[in-house]
Amino acid sequence: MSPAPRPLPLAPLRGQRIGVIGAGNMGQALLGGLRRAGVPAAALMAAERDQRRCAQVRRLGVRCVSLDVLVERASIILVAVKPQDIREVLQRIGALRQGRGVLVISIAAGIPIRAIQRLVGKHPVVRVMPNLPATVGSGISALACARGVSAAEHAAASAIFQGVGEVVEVPERLLDAVTAISGSGPAYFFTVFQALREAGASLGLPGDVAERLAVHTALGSAKLALAAPGQLPALIARVASKKGTTEAALKMFRHRRLSSVIEDGVKAAARRSRELTAMLDTQVGA
Numbered sequence: 414m415s416p417a418p419r420p421l422p423l424a425p426l427r428g429q430r431i432g433v434i435g436a437g438n439m440g441q442a443l444l445g446g447l448r449r450a451g452v453p454a455a456a457l458m459a460a461e462r463d464q465r466r467c468a469q470v471r472r473l474g475v476r477c478v479s480l481d482v483l484v485e486r487a488s489i490i491l492v493a494v495k496p497q498d499i500r501e502v503l504q505r506i507g508a509l510r511q512g513r514g515v516l517v518i519s520i521a522a523g524i525p526i527r528a529i530q531r532l533v534g535k536h537p538v539v540r541v542m543p544n545l546p547a548t549v550g551s552g553i554s555a556l557a558c559a560r561g562v563s564a565a566e567h568a569a570a571s572a573i574f575q576g577v578g579e580v581v582e583v584p585e586r587l588l589d590a591v592t593a594i595s596g597s598g599p600a601y602f603f604t605v606f607q608a609l610r611e612a613g614a615s616l617g618l619p620g621d622v623a624e625r626l627a628v629h630t631a632l633g634s635a636k637l638a639l640a641a642p643g644q645l646p647a648l649i650a651r652v653a654s655k656k657g658t659t660e661a662a663l664k665m666f667r668h669r670r671l672s673s674v675i676e677d678g679v680k681a682a683a684r685r686s687r688e689l690t691a692m693l694d695t696q697v698g699a
């Protein structure tokens with residue numbers, strides 16, 4: 414599926430040279446979003462050690478350069494490597510950009526701003542938690558800015574992620590909660606789709622038909638919920654008539670305490686995110 418171009422406030426990115434380190438799932442999604450939104454290829458570059466991925470980047474019209482060249486030339490560095498690879502990248506930024514300011518944006522899960530700043534030095538840092546639907550242009554990203562990040566830097570970081578979906582801003586301490594809702598969230602919905610597929614099959618529907626019914630129902634329901642923010646109980650009431658089929662299902666969900674099962678799962682994800690962050694903070698910053 415080719416994502417639709419998203420209108421992007423391009424002004425905050427004008428004149429910037431944006432370098433993406435790590436052109437995997439997320440790095441390529443972000444580069445693709447920026448290209449589709451009209452950011453010129455000449456304003457973008459990537460550093461990627463996997464040659465196959467470099468070729469994919471070049472198909473977007475974007476240059477693949479060495480890590481050092483990118484770090485030397487970029488005015489915004491977006492770090493999109495896995496947490497286990499981030500230390501050497503941040504150290505390189507710290508070594509090559511001493512005294513020459515650069516906006517550092519990291520999407521690495523669980524790497525706190527303080528750990529990033531310990532390695533890169535006194536640069537403005539924005540930490541972002543995107544999610545997998547960013548790869549089809551329908552993500553939602555939560556931004557947390559370090560103290561001292563300017564309004565212009567904030568606007569630039571926000572614009573980059575608007576290329577692949579919606580953007581919200583939270584204080585950094587809430588990123589574990591964000592991870593538990595929207596970071597891990599796609600897997601929760603896929604689990605529900607799978608359960609609906611199996612339930613449909615148990616009622617005699619072909620599995621693929623049941624899956625299509627479930628996924629399209631989710632898509633339409635999401636559009637309705639977006640059109641009526643804060644109105645979930647009213648939307649439920651529009652489907653569930655008294656003594657009808659939906660009410661029969663909802664009654665069973667309440668009886669089996671579905672809401673508390675979901676709450677417990679989300680709390681377990683947030684707890685794990687806090688544990689991983691504490692572990693990575695020590696490892697990366699040490």
Ligand SMILES: NC(=O)c1ccc[n+]([C@@H]2O[C@H](COP(=O)([O-])OP(=O)(O)OC[C@H]3O[C@@H](n4cnc5c(N)ncnc54)[C@H](OP(=O)(O)O)[C@@H]3O)[C@@H](O)[C@H]2O)c1
Nearest residue numbers: 435437438439460461462493494495496498521522543545
């Ligand atoms: N995927 C998601 O749903 C998601 C959601 C939220 C946040 N994130 C975060 O996004 C980051 C990237 O995730 P991803 O799924 O896009 O990972 P990915 O597909 O593995 O992409 C990372 C790429 O960076 C390359 N790389 C690593 N170190 C490098 C270096 N020093 N110089 C140049 N390239 C380097 C890797 O090469 P090799 O393959 O050779 O190692 C790989 O191609 C992670 O930190 C993750 O926590 C991901």
